[in-house]
Amino acid sequence: MADVRVRFAPSPTGPLHIGGARSALFNYLFAKKQGGRFILRIEDTDRDRSEKEFEKMIIESFAWLGIPPDEGPIEGGDFGPYRQSERIDSYKTLLKSLIEQRKIFFCPHVKDEQTDNKFQVHWCEFRDGGGESAESILRFKTPKDRVMIFHDLVKGEISTKTSAIGDFSVAKNIEAPLYNFANVVDDYAMQITHVLRGEDHIANTPKQMLLQEALGYSNPLYGHLPLILGPDRSKLSKRHGPTALLEYKARGYLPEALCNYLALLGWNPGTDQELLSLDELAAAFSLDKVQKSGAIFDITKLDWMNGEYIRRLPSTELAGLLMPHIKEAGFSVGEYSREKLMSIIELEQPRLKRLAEIGERVDFYFKRPAAPMELLRWKTMTDAKILASLDKSVDVLSGFSMDSVTKNNIEDSFLKAASEFSPDRGALLWPLRAALSGKRASPGPFEIIAILGRDESLARLNAAREIAAGKRKDN
Structure with missing residues (x-):
């Protein structure tokens, strides 16, 4: 080959x-x-x-x-130019040659191939001459009663009767070749061996084979995807x-x-x-x-x-890809150290499906959320129980100094408190996480606290307590 x-x-x-x-x-x-x-x-x-x-x-x-x-x-390359607009002279030369050989002809029926967006077979009465005018297009003089056969590399043998093709257009005028003609000329000039394209081009293949035959070209191999x-x-x-x-x-x-x-x-x-x-x-x-x-x-x-x-992806590479999306979301990243930003990214990496999701997933790190009561509620908790849960979380977190708030340090204390607060640990941990993130789905509360720090986490818990206390008073 x-x-x-x-x-x-x-x-x-x-x-x-x-x-x-x-x-x-x-x-x-x-x-x-x-x-x-x-x-x-x-x-x-x-x-x-x-x-x-x-x-x-x-x-x-x-x-x-x-x-x-x-x-x-x-x-670039040895077979350029690679823009058809820069190859017009070669098309003109070949169109003139085919006109002289009476293989293509001028046709005044410009719109006959398209009627109500459906292809119409057109056999022109001017195929032997007499159709030239300022508005005429150029058509190929298709032989009648032939069968065009080619072996498709994907679909196998495909045959088309020329009676279903008719005299098809090849150029708007001598300086404006259409797809099938320019395509054939360029494939040959660029020594294309295989044409692999969508199956919506199958109908073009017999037309291109007829043009290749008229121009004395060999056929490339075709495969339609x-x-x-x-x-x-x-x-x-x-x-x-x-x-x-x-x-x-x-x-x-x-x-x-x-x-x-x-x-x-x-x-x-x-x-x-x-x-x-x-x-x-x-x-x-x-x-x-x-x-x-x-x-x-x-x-x-x-x-x-x-x-x-x-x-x-390595987390450092992912960080470089995510940062434009974080900034595009309008968040100021300057308030966090690189270490904290990397912690946020590493937390979200297992959950991300698309890079552009990062803005909606991490917004709560950059702006304090307002968690409504229904988000704070775990299962069938009463408003009073929600407030008690938040009070307990504030008490636990207040027992740590700013420097000692790490995931490992606070996790044991919160899990112990959760077991003491209710047989269902979610009664403490769900309102805690919802108050910190304002979301139904987020990383765990201990990871979030470690990134936000003690003071910001307490501020969010107290803001949620105010909502819960106000709701309880209303009731």
């Missing part, structure tokens, strides 16, 4: 979609497994919709995911959740976790192992393990996997 060369060719008309990222990842893994080259090509011939900002976002997405192209607009579906088995869209790759970065997903998860959407390594590094994925990757049916995007599974990757 010739040296493997694959490409990912997005249009910069919007942010990189999560489905596109999965296709790019599969191309990257295949290239690495085969010792080949992974190329990024920007298909920006749609001048009205293409934007440099979206191209920048696509390139940023690749860098963040950790799958840099071997060749591309930034990296299953679509990513929402939980309702419809194509993944914004109604299912975020679809742009960089939204996942903003929400606090780690690139390693997202790559791992996307790789397992429609492919499996043939083992029970679920957590695999990029190198492990590349070593195990093969097209024969890509499934034929659509893959369900399960955000709960992604959250679990991201949490596993978060727990694997």
Whole structure:
């Protein structure tokens, strides 16, 4: 086999979609497994919709995911330029040649392929000439009564009758090639050996094969990947959740976790192992393990996997990743020493699913909460019992000096007090933790006290006592 060369060719008309990222990842893994080259090509011939900002976002997405192209607009290479807008002259030359050979023709029926958003087969009466005008587009003169057959590397043999294709458009005009034409020309010029893309491109393949035949090009090998579906088995869209790759970065997903998860959407390594590094994925990757049916995007599974990757991080590295999210939440971290901040992060590390959750999880360290009575209540405790519980916690904590408040020092005292206060230790420990954190779910009260310190912890307990005392008086 010739040296493997694959490409990912997005249009910069919007942010990189999560489905596109999965296709790019599969191309990257295949290239690495085969010792080949992974190329990024920007298909920006749609001048009205293409934007440099979206191209920048696509390139940023690749860098963040950790799958840099071997060749591309930034990296360069021997087969550039890697933007279609910089290759217009080569398209013009080939379009003129096909016009002269009467393989493509001018057609005035600009909108006949689209009626009510449904594809219409168009056989043009001007396919032998006479359709040229200022508004005419260029169409391929499709041979009738042929069957186009190719072996799909994922789905097996696929055949399409040309009667279902018709005379399809290839350019808006001589200087504005459309997707199928520019795609074929660039794949050949860049010596692409394998085209791996979403199965929504299957209908384009016979058209591209007809163009390759007309231009005297060989066919690359094609493999069409299953679509990513929402939980309702419809194509993944914004109604299912975020679809742009960089939204996942903003929400606090780690690139390693997202790559791992996307790789397992429609492919499996043939083992029970679920957590695999990029190198492990590349070593195990093969097209024969890509499934034929659509893959369900399960955000709960992604959250679990991201949490596993978060727990694997050294705490110092995690701190660097979390600090921007903590500051973005508006908290002033200056009041805490680095040691205290690291203690907060180490406490939350086992519980985090996404980096961006950190703000809502640690807010109580930076601003004093107001715990309502119903949060302070353990099971069926009366208001009087809640107040008594808080009084007991104040008494226990007041017995420690500021310097002696550590988790180990106070835990035994509080557990002993809890057993004395009630057969159910939660009667003391639940109101204590709720008063300190203002949350139903948080780290344990002893860990929180060790970070807040004695005085701040007492202030919070007394604030909760005032609420409980006022409620009791009202009753």
